[in-house]
Amino acid sequence: MQVEVRLFAALREGRFGTQRLELAVPCPVRDLLQLLSICEGEVFLCLVNGQHSKLDRKLADGDVVSLFPAVGGG
Amino acid sequence: MSGYYGTLVRVNLTTGKISTETIDRAVAGKFIGGRGLGTYYLKKEIDPKVDPLSPDNKLIFATGPLTGSTMPAASRYMAITKSPLTGTVASSNAGGYWGPELRFAGVDLLILEGKAPKPAYLLIHDGKVTIHDASAYWGKLVGETTDGLLAECREPKARVLCIGPAGEHLSPIAAILNDKYRAAGRSGVGAVMGSKNLKAVVVRGTGKVAAAQPDKAEALRKDLLALIKANGVTGQGLPTYGTAVLVNIINESGIYPTRNFQTGVFETANQASGEALKEKYLTGKDVCFRCPIACGRYCKADDVEGGGPEYETLWAFSADCGVSDLGVVIKANKWCNEYGLDTISAGATIACAMEMVQRGILKPGEVDGPPLQFGSGAAIVEWTRKMGAGEGLGAKMALGSYRFAELYGVPELSMSVKKQELPAYDPRGLQGHGLQYATSNRGGCHVRGYMISAEVLGIPEKLDPHSIEGKAKWAKLFQDLTAVIDSLGLCLFTSFAVKPDHYRDMYNVVTGRSVTTDELLAAGERIWNMERLFNLAAGISPDQDTLPKRLLKEPLLEGGAKGKVHRLSELLPEYYRERGWTPAGVPTEEKLAQLAVK
Numbered sequence: 001m002q003v004e005v006r007l008f009a010a011l012r013e014g015r016f017g018t019q020r021l022e023l024a025v026p027c028p029v030r031d032l033l034q035l036l037s038i039c040e041g042e043v044f045l046c047l048v049n050g051q052h053s054k055l056d057r058k059l060a061d062g063d064v065v066s067l068f069p070a071v072g073g074g
Numbered sequence: 075m076s077g078y079y080g081t082l083v084r085v086n087l088t089t090g091k092i093s094t095e096t097i098d099r100a101v102a103g104k105f106i107g108g109r110g111l112g113t114y115y116l117k118k119e120i121d122p123k124v125d126p127l128s129p130d131n132k133l134i135f136a137t138g139p140l141t142g143s144t145m146p147a148a149s150r151y152m153a154i155t156k157s158p159l160t161g162t163v164a165s166s167n168a169g170g171y172w173g174p175e176l177r178f179a180g181v182d183l184l185i186l187e188g189k190a191p192k193p194a195y196l197l198i199h200d201g202k203v204t205i206h207d208a209s210a211y212w213g214k215l216v217g218e219t220t221d222g223l224l225a226e227c228r229e230p231k232a233r234v235l236c237i238g239p240a241g242e243h244l245s246p247i248a249a250i251l252n253d254k255y256r257a258a259g260r261s262g263v264g265a266v267m268g269s270k271n272l273k274a275v276v277v278r279g280t281g282k283v284a285a286a287q288p289d290k291a292e293a294l295r296k297d298l299l300a301l302i303k304a305n306g307v308t309g310q311g312l313p314t315y316g317t318a319v320l321v322n323i324i325n326e327s328g329i330y331p332t333r334n335f336q337t338g339v340f341e342t343a344n345q346a347s348g349e350a351l352k353e354k355y356l357t358g359k360d361v362c363f364r365c366p367i368a369c370g371r372y373c374k375a376d377d378v379e380g381g382g383p384e385y386e387t388l389w390a391f392s393a394d395c396g397v398s399d400l401g402v403v404i405k406a407n408k409w410c411n412e413y414g415l416d417t418i419s420a421g422a423t424i425a426c427a428m429e430m431v432q433r434g435i436l437k438p439g440e441v442d443g444p445p446l447q448f449g450s451g452a453a454i455v456e457w458t459r460k461m462g463a464g465e466g467l468g469a470k471m472a473l474g475s476y477r478f479a480e481l482y483g484v485p486e487l488s489m490s491v492k493k494q495e496l497p498a499y500d501p502r503g504l505q506g507h508g509l510q511y512a513t514s515n516r517g518g519c520h521v522r523g524y525m526i527s528a529e530v531l532g533i534p535e536k537l538d539p540h541s542i543e544g545k546a547k548w549a550k551l552f553q554d555l556t557a558v559i560d561s562l563g564l565c566l567f568t569s570f571a572v573k574p575d576h577y578r579d580m581y582n583v584v585t586g587r588s589v590t591t592d593e594l595l596a597a598g599e600r601i602w603n604m605e606r607l608f609n610l611a612a613g614i615s616p617d618q619d620t621l622p623k624r625l626l627k628e629p630l631l632e633g634g635a636k637g638k639v640h641r642l643s644e645l646l647p648e649y650y651r652e653r654g655w656t657p658a659g660v661p662t663e664e665k666l667a668q669l670a671v672k
Contacts (some may be wrong), residue, residue, distance in 0.1 A: 001235040007320045009315055017344070023636020024387020026631050044306055046532070050328040052536070055172060071348075072531050072570050073317030073369060073518055074497075 001061035011042060016020065018064045029065060030055040044070040077586040079107060079139040082115075083180045085196065087270050088129060088188030089369055091662045092203045097183065102139075104670070106561035107182070109165045110601040111380055112136030112154035115185060116163065117604060122611035126158035127244055127269040129189035133233075133276070135176065136183050137576055138563020142174030142283040142363070144295050145580045146302055147565035151362035151463065157261035157610035158269075159246040159419070159474055160492040160517040161322025162609045166249075166263045167521070169362035169370075175233040178279025190271035197227055198277045199480045208273035215240060215412040216251045216537050220273060227399065231308075233401030236274035237264045238414025243464040244268050245472035247419035247495075251411060255370075255381025259416040262474075286586025294579055298572060302366050306570035307531065309486075312369040316356075317385035318348030320498075324392070327530060328633020331496070331504035332393045333448050335624060336423040338500045339633040346400050351388070355400055367567055375401035383407040383417070386520070389498035390421025391458075393581070395428060396448035406458040413462025413515035419474055422495035424457050424489050426475035435482050438542055442466040457584075489625075492618050494519030501625055503530050503635025506537065508547035508607075509645045510552065512619045521566055523552035533570055542641050546648035554598035561601060562631060600669040601652075603661050616659030619646060 006018050006048055015036070023032075032057070033039075046053050047066040059065065080097040097111070105111040123132045125254040134154040141148055151173030163240060165369040176184065182630055190299035195207040211219045213257035220234040221391035233253060239265030241248035248264030258264075285291035303309040312320055325343035326329045332340040344350070351373065360370035360381040370382055383391075383403055387410070410417045424446070430436035431446045438445065443460055444452040460468025471478050473489035473493055489496050494517030502510025507525035514522040529539040534539040537548065558577060559566055580589045589597075610616075620626075621640055629637045650657060 001288060006326065008326075009311065009319055012349065034554055044311075045323065047326050047634065050326060050636075052327075052530075054540070059558060066322075068323055069311065070309075071311035071319040072307035072527070072533070073312055073316065073320045073567070 003032070003059050004064045005032065005036070005060070006066045008066065008068045009025055009071050011060065011067055013025050019071065023059065026060060028056045028058050028059050029053065029060065032065065038067070077284070077584055079182050079585060081180055082185065083181045084185045084187065085184070085203060085205070085432070086187045087190040087194065087205070089141055091206055104597065105601060106138065106239050106558065106597050108136050108138035108141070108150070108561040108563050109152045109154065109167070109557060109595065110561035111183065112152055113163055113165060113181070113601065113605055113608065116154050116156070120156065122156070122608050123613060124156060126156045126266060129270070131156050131266060133186040133263070133266050133270060133514035134183065137173050137177050139585050140363055140580055141563030142177035143285060144291060144364070144582050145564065145584065146295065146298050147362065147365045147367060147568050149365060149562055150560070150563050150565055151176065152560060153250050153258040155265040156261055156612065157516065158244070158265045159262040160494050161612055162492055162516050162614050163265050164261035164516055165560070165607050166258035166260045168256045169365070169565055170234045170257040171363050172233040172252035172256070172277060172364045173563065175277045175279050178281045179277050180279065180281055186270060186272065187531060190541055191275050193586065194273050195272065195274040195276060196295055198275065198280055200281065211273050212242060212245065215239070216414055217254055221603045223274055223276050225313045227276050229276065232276050232278040234274055234276050237267045238412055238462065239464070240462045240472060241265055241268035241618060243472065245464070246477070247459070247472065247474045249414050250414045251414055255411055256362070257293070257411070257416070259418065260519065264414045267396060279638070284353065285584045287583045291583040294359050298576060302571045303570070304536065306445055306556050307533070307570040308367045309565060312367050315348040315352055316369050316371045318351050318371070318383065318388050320385045321347040321388065322349070323530060324377070324499060325666050326634070327503060328630065328635045329500040330393050331489070331498060333396045334394060334429040334487070335500060336429070337632060338503060338630045338635055342398035343393060345398045346388065346403065348385070348393040350484045351400055355358060355404060362565070365565065367565070369567065375404040376660045377582065378405045378408050378413055378470055380408050382411070386418035386497050387421070387510070389417050390425070391454045394421055394425040395454050397418050399451045401661045402451035402455050406454045409455065409458040409462055409544045410506050413459070415458065415462050418497050420458055420461055421472050421497040422489060423461070423475040424454055427471055429487055430479065431480060431483065435484055467623060484557060486623050489622050489629045490518050493519040493534040499526055500630065500635065501621060501640045502630050502638045504539045505542045505547055505641060505645065506539070508621060508625070508642065509545055509549045509649055512621050512642055512646065513549065513649060514604065523556050523557065524547060524566065525547055525552055527570070540635070540638060546645055550652045553602055554595050555602040558594050558600035561597070596669065603666065603669055604671050606661055610660065636662060
């Protein structure tokens with residue numbers, strides 16, 4: 001199965017903006033972070049298909065995961 | 075005197091009479107300062123039904139008791155008046171250095187009355203106020219006016235607040251600018267200043283704002299600086315990327331209003347995001363007085379440079395107009411700063427006009443400038459300039475989106491509440507924030523109760539943005555706390571890191587008072603109710619507590635909020651109950667007695 005990972009702000013630095021990843025089995029977002037060497041503490045917000053999600057959310061084929069560090073404003 | 079907050083200077087521009095009064099200590103305690111105290115005087119001194127652009131309206135500049143103090147991010151002042159855009163109370167907030175300088179000059183509140191017989195500016199130098207001829211500056215842009223006045227007054231360290239041509243032309247979306255790039259942007263406060271023939275207020279002060287309890291204040295300042303630095307939002311996100319870092323979060327959530335709120339996903343948002351701004355255009359920071367957060371940007375595109383753009387500005391000219399080129403956004407932002415236009419209302423009005431062209435309502439033959447087509451960078455730059463200059467169709471657009479669309483019989487295409495343009499979050503995917511839009515005392519606004527904090531960012535706790543449960547209570551809390559922060563003279567962004575008890579502590583150590591957090595929040599509620607009473611007396615009926623029909627009836631078609639509309643009819647009765655108002659949205663006698671406000 002394939003998921004699309006989008007990284008933003010400081011999480012991009014030294015990594016990537018958008019990447020498609022092949023996963024052997026459905027796994028939670030937490031495992032994806034491990035795969036990408038991203039500490040959980042770095043992730044402030046996680047969206048899966050535009051929905052706010054916890055890191056234990058299990059990913060399905062075609063999911064879009066958007067990860068943000070601490071940001072805010074307005 | 076340490077912790078003193080109580081000097082009011084009154085200038086009658088018609089007669090030239092200048093007087094100084096002492097603010098009653100009990101009144102200052104009841105309404106805190108800034109937004110609260112300024113609104114108290116406005117409500118007390120003007121007929122709420124007054125024509126906002128007549129000499130009978132007043133324009134009040136109100137600092138808070140913490141403005142200019144050593145507390146973090148204490149840079150704010152409020153411009154309070156009756157709004158020519160909404161007909162409600164207007165209280166527009168700005169940072170920079172002008173507000174603190176006013177306090178250093180010994181003035182806490184400045185009330186401007188009447189209308190000068192010819193263009194004038196005020197010079198305030200350590201409490202001494204003089205009125206001067208500003209004929210040479212009338213018609214001039216903000217940058218030239220600021221530089222010219224600093225030279226004329228021979229006060230290079232003075233701070234200048236002024237209007238641009240948009241305020242002179244009485245555009246209901248005209249802003250007041252200070253320090254060139256900081257705007258008391260919303261609700262047309264610049265037009266009220268223009269209607270008084272007042273071009274500028276130049277301030278120089280050599281005093282300081284000393285705390286009543288200096289040792290405690292210093293210890294608290296250090297604690298709060300550490301807290302702000304350790305917080306991810308105020309310590310890393312905002313300092314590094316500025317407010318525009320929100321673009322991608324809001325867009326990925328499917329609530330980034332695009333092409334006049336026709337969708338919530340802007341396909342090229344990433345090209346016009348805070349990250350892209352930092353990579354390609356950022357040249358420095360535009361930091362407010364004593365601010366440890368330093369979110370302000372300074373950007374350059376070709377030969378155009380200046381402060382901004384902020385998130386809301388960037389959105390208004392980018393996604394809302396379907397434009398991906400940040401270079402032209404920087405140029406449109408610059409015209410807003412120079413002509414003195416509110417960036418949200420200006421961009422949103424162009425977006426509305428673009429939809430009117432898209433729908434064939436506005437005919438290409440009437441468009442005496444670049445075609446008003448979604449995606450056109452040339453259009454956003456030139457139409458901003460034309461609105462600022464009041465040229466051709468631009469003069470009509472400078473009335474704001476509601477009045478402009480109304481001229482063509484389609485006011486429903488204006489994405490506004492109480493005629494003020496909505497900011498950069500689609501309420502169909504944010505039930506609490508949408509309720510806040512509908513009930514804001516100054517019309518469409520994100521900073522009367524920034525529910526994005528809880529519904530998107532998870533501060534102070536994460537709320538499901540699509541749920542309506544508990545949202546009325548949250549909206550009330552956010553609104554009351556914001557009224558406190560605005561009245562203290564602090565930047566709202568402190569609230570990402572600072573808790574209500576800290577606001578209490580700051581207020582107490584600086585003023586020497588000893589209030590509780592509950593008392594402070596009750597003052598916030600008092601201020602909110604007072605604003606509501608002003609609006610009701612001004613003829614703003616509770617049935618204006620609503621949202622554009624599109625947001626109530628037409629579900630979003632894509633993204634994280636697909637299929638959603640805003641459920642205002644379910645939320646509003648609960649909100650009125652939480653407020654202790656009648657089902658018709660009027661504060662009850664019991665509530666007003668409890669808050670000791672009338």
